[in-house]
Amino acid sequence: MSAPSDCCPPETPQAVDLAADAVDGEAADQELAAFAKAIGHPVRVRILRMLARKEAKMCSHIVDELPLAQSTVSEHLRILRSVGLVQANESGPRVSYCIVPFKLKRLKALLEAM
Amino acid sequence: MSAPSDCCPPETPQAVDLAADAVDGEAADQELAAFAKAIGHPVRVRILRMLARKEAKMCSHIVDELPLAQSTVSEHLRILRSVGLVQANESGPRVSYCIVPFKLKRLKALLEAM
DNA sequence: ATGTGTTATCGTCAATCGACGATTAACGAT
DNA sequence: ATCGTTAATCGTCGATTGACGATAACACAT
Numbered sequence: 001m002s003a004p005s006d007c008c009p010p011e012t013p014q015a016v017d018l019a020a021d022a023v024d025g026e027a028a029d030q031e032l033a034a035f036a037k038a039i040g041h042p043v044r045v046r047i048l049r050m051l052a053r054k055e056a057k058m059c060s061h062i063v064d065e066l067p068l069a070q071s072t073v074s075e076h077l078r079i080l081r082s083v084g085l086v087q088a089n090e091s092g093p094r095v096s097y098c099i100v101p102f103k104l105k106r107l108k109a110l111l112e113a114m
Numbered sequence: 115m116s117a118p119s120d121c122c123p124p125e126t127p128q129a130v131d132l133a134a135d136a137v138d139g140e141a142a143d144q145e146l147a148a149f150a151k152a153i154g155h156p157v158r159v160r161i162l163r164m165l166a167r168k169e170a171k172m173c174s175h176i177v178d179e180l181p182l183a184q185s186t187v188s189e190h191l192r193i194l195r196s197v198g199l200v201q202a203n204e205s206g207p208r209v210s211y212c213i214v215p216f217k218l219k220r221l222k223a224l225l226e227a228m
Numbered sequence: 229a230t231g232t233g234t235t236a237t238c239g240t241c242a243a244t245c246g247a248c249g250a251t252t253a254a255c256g257a258t
Numbered sequence: 259a260t261c262g263t264t265a266a267t268c269g270t271c272g273a274t275t276g277a278c279g280a281t282a283a284c285a286c287a288t
Contacts, residue, residue, distance in 0.1 A: 029159040037154030041246085042140075042147040049138060052228055059265060072247055074266060093255045093264040104228060111222055114166055155276085173235060186277055188236060207234045207285045 021106075023113035032110040038083040043068065044076050048099065051086060056096040135220075137227035146224040152197040157182065158190050162213065165200060170210040 022028050039045055047062055063073045077097060080086040084103045089096045136142050153159055161176055177187045191211060194200040198217045203210045 024163060026156075026160075029156045029163070033154055033156040033159045036150040036152075036159075038150075040147055040151030040154040042143045043246095045143040045147045045150075046140075048228060049143070060263085069248055070265075071249075071267080075246080078266080088265095090254095090265090093253090093262095095265060108222075108225055111225055114162060114218060157276095174233085183278055184235075185237080185279075189276075192236085204235095204284095207232095207283090209235060 023110055028110060028113075032107070034083050035085070035107045035110065038079055038085060041076070044080055047073075047076055047080065048085065051097055051099045056089070056098040058094055058096055062097075137224055142224060142227075146221070148197050149199070149221045149224065152193055152199060155190070158194055161187075161190055161194065162199065165211055165213045170203070170212040172208055172210055176211075 039048060043066065046066070050062060050065065051057060059070070059074060059077060062077075063070050066073060077086065077088075081088060084100055085107070086097055087100045089098070135145075153162065157180065160180070164176060164179065165171060173184070173188060173191060176191075177184050180187060191200065191202075195202060198214055199221070200211055201214045203212070
């Protein structure tokens with residue numbers, strides 16, 4: 001039986017770098033800026049929230065809940081994926097999206113260090 | 115004698131709204147997105163950090179530490195001010211900038227709720 | 229009153245963003 | 259093999275961003 005989150009594989013190995021990576025310095029500046037830029041749009045915040053609540057959603061589900069074209073939603077998802085905050089699980093033509101928890105934690109850690 | 119932070123007035127009255135305002139919903143989405151957009155640039159993250167460490171800085175100090183024109187830095191500061199994360203204290207032609215702590219807390223709270 | 233140091237604003241330019249429709253690709257079912 | 263369904267990609271358009279130099283505004287000294 002699939003648990004609430006049948007999207008994200010149990011836990012990615014990179015989850016280790018959470019506490020390891022520096023939280024300031026030039027690299028951290030760019031990392032935080034990239035995260036922030038990705039969520040710097042109301043639609044993407046909303047999508048993130050949708051994914052955070054219901055554990056996995058198909059792109060079409062998201063399109064249904066937003067007054068935007070499918071291509072636009074797909075682009076927003078691409079941006080969220082590009083910084084690793086969101087992950088896609090493809091099974092057939094269907095693609096389930098879900099949040100990548102440790103990336104979100106990393107973002108929170110970066111911001112918390114400010 | 116001026117304490118480390120002689121910029122920000124003791125505490126703004128709006129500090130109350132920290133716990134009061136909703137942390138999700140459409141308004142919160144837009145609020146978080148606006149914050150994120152503002153810090154969605156490496157230079158602005160760096161400026162924020164400079165202001166977070168040394169409590170108050172003049173614009174010219176920031177210009178000195180960055181490879182950017184004065185007008186460019188001024189624009190970045192304007193963006194940070196526009197979302198309330200940074201505050202300006204004018205005394206003569208000199209303008210001291212500093213972080214607005216409760217705004218930063220609000221941002222962290224919005225993100226933490228994700 | 230003039231000058232000096234400081235910051236904001238204006239105008240410009242190339243680059244990026246956000247949205248859309250149209251098309252393509254990928255897979256399952258018939 | 260063809261058809262539906264789903265999602266990604268492409269091309270386009272107007273709007274916004276990021277950077278700069280030049281200029282204006284401001285307050286303090288002289």
